[in-house]
Amino acid sequence: MKAIAGLFMWIIGVSYLSLAPVDNEMVDVFPYADKMTHFIFYSVMTGLFINAFKSKANIFQIALCFTMSFGMYMEILQKLFNAGRHFDIFDILANIIGSLIGALVYLMIKKTRPYGGF
Numbered sequence: 001m002k003a004i005a006g007l008f009m010w011i012i013g014v015s016y017l018s019l020a021p022v023d024n025e026m027v028d029v030f031p032y033a034d035k036m037t038h039f040i041f042y043s044v045m046t047g048l049f050i051n052a053f054k055s056k057a058n059i060f061q062i063a064l065c066f067t068m069s070f071g072m073y074m075e076i077l078q079k080l081f082n083a084g085r086h087f088d089i090f091d092i093l094a095n096i097i098g099s100l101i102g103a104l105v106y107l108m109i110k111k112t113r114p115y116g117g118f
Contacts, residue, residue: 003052010048011070014041018074022084038094039101042067046102060107064099071095 049063056062072092079087 003048007045007048007052010045014045015074019077019081019085035090035094038071038091039098042071042095042098043102043105046099047106050103050106060103064103067099067102068096071099
């Protein structure tokens with residue numbers, strides 16, 4: 001139950017950070033910091049999703065489908081709300097790559113800890 005609550009809180013946090021108005025004058029800390037942030041958010045979200053529902057069949061496919069769709073949905077909402085945010089296909093790409101890497105990292109951790117969970 002804690003894992004599901006953690007996933008739910010992560011989704012709320014990502015949703016807020018994706019849709020909250022932002023100052024256009026903000027400067028990235030380093031080049032492509034925005035893409036790195038998307039990558040990290042969706043890597044973690046995929047790992048949390050898999051961990052929360054690890055007993056379900058086909059959880060990797062379900063988690064990837066959910067997180068990738070969610071990332072696309074957030075980008076579309078940014079375009080519709082236009083609160084200082086904009087639709088960016090490269091953000092979607094960063095979300096997808098992050099989701100895939102998150103699933104791979106989960107598999108690697110599971111292989112090193114076959115009897116223990118997160």
